[in-house]
Amino acid sequence: MKIFAIMLVKNEADIVGYVLKEAEKWADKIFIIDNGSTDGTWEIIKSMKNEIITPWKQDFGSFRRGMRADVFNEFRHLSTKEDWWCYALDADEFYIENPRDFLQRIPKRF
Known part of the structure; x- marks a missing residue:
């Protein structure tokens, strides 16, 4: 089992690095x-890019719930x-x- 996470950010420079490391x-x-950060959040995320962290794109439009669906649709393959x-x-x-430990304890039938 692999775990894929979707993160939607806006002006989280003070905490985003720590959260990504965890x-x-x-x-x-x-x-x-990134939904249009102006505080350096996007730059921090881009500097952390690696085989796990993928800074996909910035979207300066209004927030919409479907943004996460956009990410999922792009990478679900x-x-x-x-x-x-x-x-x-x-x-x-x-x-x-750790979500991985939690998910491994869930019976397969669920």
């Missing part, structure tokens, strides 16, 4: 769309039915428990 511990890929998508990896939150 998410790298459990995510196989993190796809990021990389996943299989056994993989898990974290649709809302918030740029100012982190998981206390």
Whole structure:
């Protein structure tokens, strides 16, 4: 099982680096769309680009819920039915428990 995360950011320069470092511990890929940051968030994200972190694009339009769907539709070809998508990896939150460990404890029938 691979874990793919989608992060939507806007003006999160104070925390985004820490959150990405924590998410790298459990995510196989993190796809990021920036909704018009003006505080250096996008530059931080681009500087962290690697095999896990993918700064996808900036979108300066109004926020819309479908932005995450845009990311999913662009990259879903990389996943299989056994993989898990974290649709809302918030740029100012982190998981206390490793999601990979949690997901492995869920019975296969679910």
